C-alpha cells in the first residue's frame with residue numbers, strides 16, 4: 001500500500017498516512033489528531049518505498065548484463081553499486097566482494113553473482129511479503 005505525506009490543517013503536523021488506494025486519498029485521516037482536513041504534499045522524496053517495491057525495480061537481467069566479460073574491475077564497480085544500494089536489505093555482501101576485487105583478489109563468488117542476486121532478491125521478497133516459510137539453498 002502506498003504511503004502519502006500530508007500536512008494536517010488541524011494540528012499542523014506533517015504526517016505520513018498509509019492509503020489503500022489512490023482513489024481513497026480523500027478518506028485519509030491524520031494519525032496524530034484524527035483530523036480529516038489533510039492537504040497532500042506531493043514530493044517524490046516523501047514517498048517511502050517498501051523493500052518489495054525497491055526490489056521490483058531491480059532489473060536483474062540488465063544488472064547482470066553489466067557483468068558480461070567478467071572483468072574484475074567491472075565486477076568491482078558493479079558489486080560496490082549493488083552493495084551500496086541493497087546489501088542492508090538483501091543481507092548480501094556485495095560491498096565485501098568489491099573490496100576483495102579491488103584488493104586484487106578474484107572472488108570466486110563473482111561467477112555466481114547471478115545466482116546470489118536472484119536468490120537474495122527472492123528471499124527478501126518473501127520476507128517483505130510476510131511469508132513465514134524458510135528457504136535454504
Ligand SMILES: [Zn+2]
Pocket residue numbers: 008009010011012013030031032033034035
Ligand atoms: Zn492532525
